[in-house]
Amino acid sequence: MDTEYDVIVIGGGAAGENAADRAVKGGLTAAIVERSLLGGACSYWACEPSKALLRPGTALNAARRVPGAREAVTGSLDVRAVLAHRDEASSNWDDSSQVEWAEGAGITLIRGTARLTGAKRLWVTGDDGSHFALTARHAVVLATGSVPSIPKIPGLAGVHPWTTPDATSAQEIPESLAVVGAGVAGAELAQAFARLGSKVTVLARGSFLSAFPEDARNLVADGLRADGVEILEGVSPERAELTDDGAARLTLPGGRELVAERVLVAAGRRAALDGLGLPAFGIEPPSLKVDESGRVQGLSWLYAVGDCSGGPKLTHQGKYQARITGDAIGARARGELGGAAPGAWSRWARTADVLAVPHVVFTDPEVASVGLTEEDAWEAGIRVRPVELPISVAGAWQHAEGYEGWAQFLVDEDTRTLVGACFAGPDVAELLHAATIAIVGEVPLERLWHATPAFPTVSEVWLRFLEAYGL
Secondary structure (H helix, E strand, O other): OOOEEEEEEEOOEHHHHHHHHHHHHOOOOEEEEEOOOOEHHHHHOOHHHHHHHHHHHHHHHHHHOOOOOHHHOOOOOOHHHHHHHHHHHOHHHOOHHHHHHHHHOOEEEEEEEEEEEEOOEEEEEEOOOOEEEEEEEEEEEEOOOEEEOOOOOOOOHHHOOEOHHHHHOOOOOOOEEEEEOOOHHHHHHHHHHHHOOOEEEEEEOOOOOOOOOHHHHHHHHHHHHHOOOEEEEOOOOOEEEEOOOOOEEEEOHHHOEEEEOEEEEOOOEEEOOOOOOHHHHOOOOOOOOEOOOOEEOOOOOEEEOHHHHOOOOOHHHHHHHHHHHHHHHHHHHOOOOOOOOOOOOOOOOOOHHHHOOOEEEOOOOEEEEEEOOHHHHHHOOOOEEEEEEEOOOHHHHHHOOOOOOEEEEEEEOOOOEEEEEEEEEOOHHHHHHHHHHHHHOOOEHHHHOOOOOOOOOHHHHHHHHHHHHOO
16 A cells, blocks of 8 residues: 555545545545445435435335326335345445445555544554554545534433434334434435334424425425424423333423434534644634535645535535635646636535525425525525415326425526525435526526426426516
């Protein structure tokens, strides 16, 4: 193994892989230091397995919504088959195919844990117990991801709660499940386990799916309640303890007690920056800040991508950041990009992190949003006009009997372009990329008017939006 590389990436999740890959494609050598499975949380404990747990129930429910198909549905979910499908989606927690990809891409994989010891210098403790130094000629990239945030609830550790990786890799379905947290992961896993047979209660400290508009989150909440999920808003456990039979007892405000076989903590995530030696460089986690190219402020050689970089904690966004950062490192190495931050929407700027981040909640119904919220737009000084309407088009009627959907479009009145969009309803995630393109491309509504949606598709809601706006 070499001890010097042009670029060294700490962390081999999706963002780290993409950063290393782009560096190599830019003519540089690159190594990834990873202490767990190459491919990271998304491949094994988050995106892939959670969607594999959700999709069978969504497909079954979709069949029940269509006359003629519903009559053919005679059974319920096969739990063993669903879990086997999840195992396959997670590659059975074997990263050999990812390792083969890295080798083919010209990336060196180093199994171990790294910390910074100086400018472009690292000390690595190998999985085999070895210790050695590595040096980066051009850049070190932090791609260490994030870890679950655990709320400070007295007694919580004593009930041995699940975090999201435990839930997504579970081999048995608990009879009852209390979900502490009502964000994206909490909502998705609550519905997945409810459809697999658990009696599920969701405890939301504030509002259920509070990051989304009320109309959208109400549709999702109704969908979960239809699956038997109880949602308690404005409720946070005051303490936790084990019962005599090994279940968890949560004491709620007002003296109510909730007993569940398992507790799942889905209360958000925090950047995984501990143990990297950052305080020696004047960085106190989690205060890490990066510029448009992903370079850590104050250090010309250190970059960060993905969850640990302080931006949106989304796999697709981390990969976007990594592509930009890998290209920027290569450009600086070739002298094509100076020390100044690149301009907005350039090849080396993460502009979409601010203006066009796509989010999807893969529940049934789904919520999909991109761009600014109405509050964000006003705070940014944008004179925004919201256009809200039900998704009530022929394509929706064909898609599902009793289809219920809702859409919101946010228009910058000065430029007459779209700056935000949100959709709620069955399979609305497939509407999202059109909105993303419209926002990133700053497509004027007068030009968007000529983008005719095919009939009969759910995308006809775009035409209804333009008509409602007044075109």
